[in-house]
Amino acid sequence: xxxxxxxxxxxxxxxxxxxxxxxxxxxxxxxxxxxxxxxxxxxxxxxxxxxxxxxxxxxxxxxxxxxxxxxxxxxxxxxxxxxx
Numbered sequence: 001x002x003x004x005x006x007x008x009x010x011x012x013x014x015x016x017x018x019x020x021x022x023x024x025x026x027x028x029x030x031x032x033x034x035x036x037x038x039x040x041x042x043x044x045x046x047x048x049x050x051x052x053x054x055x056x057x058x059x060x061x062x063x064x065x066x067x068x069x070x071x072x073x074x075x076x077x078x079x080x081x082x083x084x
Contacts, residue, residue, distance in 0.1 A: 029075040032059055034066055042066065045079065 033043040047060040055070040 029077055031076045031079045032061060033074045033076075034059060034061070034068055035072040036066075036068070046075065049075065 029046055029049065031044070032046050032049070033041065035041055042061060042064075044061040047063070049060070050058040051070075052058070057068055057070050057073055059066045059068065059073065059075075
């Protein structure tokens with residue numbers, strides 16, 4: 001039992017030391033940039049978003065709904081152009 005605890009402490013310490021995020025609890029995104037199949041790029045404030053099994057995301061930006069592959073989307077917690 002003691003060996004298991006020591007191994008767990010070692011693994012957690014190693015991951016923290018490597019600056020790795022084991023679990024991501026960020027689910028609130030405000031802004032998205034989407035690359036469409038025709039090459040057009042759409043960006044704007046997210047009104048809502050949904051994820052589905054696999055790699056699909058449904059995003060609503062400025063009243064328009066987009067169903068895209070997650071590889072073509074960047075979602076952020078803030079508008080990169082907004083002044084802080």
